[in-house]
Amino acid sequence: MPTIRPATIDDLAPLSQLLDGYRRFYGQPGDIDAARDFLIQRLGLGDAHLRVAESATGRLVGFVQLYPLLSTVGLAPRWLLNDLFVAPEARGQGVGRALMQAAAALAGDHGVPQLTLSTQVDNHAAQALYESLGWQRNDDFFGYRLALAPRAGEAAQ
Template sequence: MEFYKANKLDTEGVAQLFDLYRQFYEQPENLKEAHKFIEERLLIGDSIIFVAKKEEQYIGFVQLYPTYSSISMKKAWILNDLFVTENERQSGVAQQLLQLAIELCHQTDAKYLTLETASTNVKAKKLYKKNGFVCDATFEHYTLSFASTDNIVL
């Protein structure tokens, strides 16, 4: 197995994984838009993607977005996506990808690494807790969705 930071040559392989990841979260298949999204991330460089490959097959990825902590005046990272193909789960791939994310935080002197996952994603929550992540009970998380214009008051 090999793990490394993705580049534009990895667009197709990562896009296929990204589309499967979205389907895992009950989104419709859309490889064309997944490809466009990943290609844009890699070209613009506004995210960091690490990939896992086994015998030239893409089997997992993690995508991180930079942010900042105003209070500490330091960089922070959002672990936005972590996915491993179904037949490679429980093989340590997710742990290795998570470790690469953690190492990135150390290398960039980040204040923290944050993520969110579905409350029903028991295996992922177990992995995160095993690696020292703590579920935040101090702050409430609010979202304003712009999926439709119905909720916008002008």
């Protein structure tokens, strides 16, 4: 079973590789430098809760990232579990489950009454994991997105 712990700046190189793999999984082009810069921002600003899974040999094999939000309707904090990724060679070994359980425990320790997440419609393996951990599919709301034009000098996302 992996060790789940907070990410640190010392994890930057292997964590950048994992983040790049995660982005490629979702059809984005590989860009280690961009992944590294994004992680430096997250770790520096402290605007996310980032946990890593470390194997018995000390190798990082996955991560989970949560962003604090607020629910106006619920008048309470709500965290978005935005990212979960397990290296392909570590899948099926309980790493994703351990990361998800650690995320829920962390949120509970912070008094957060609810976590939310979204996943691709065809990501059946992730859906099975979430549902096995008690997550319930939200059929009450539709998700929308709006692409905004980049500001002068910025690249499109």
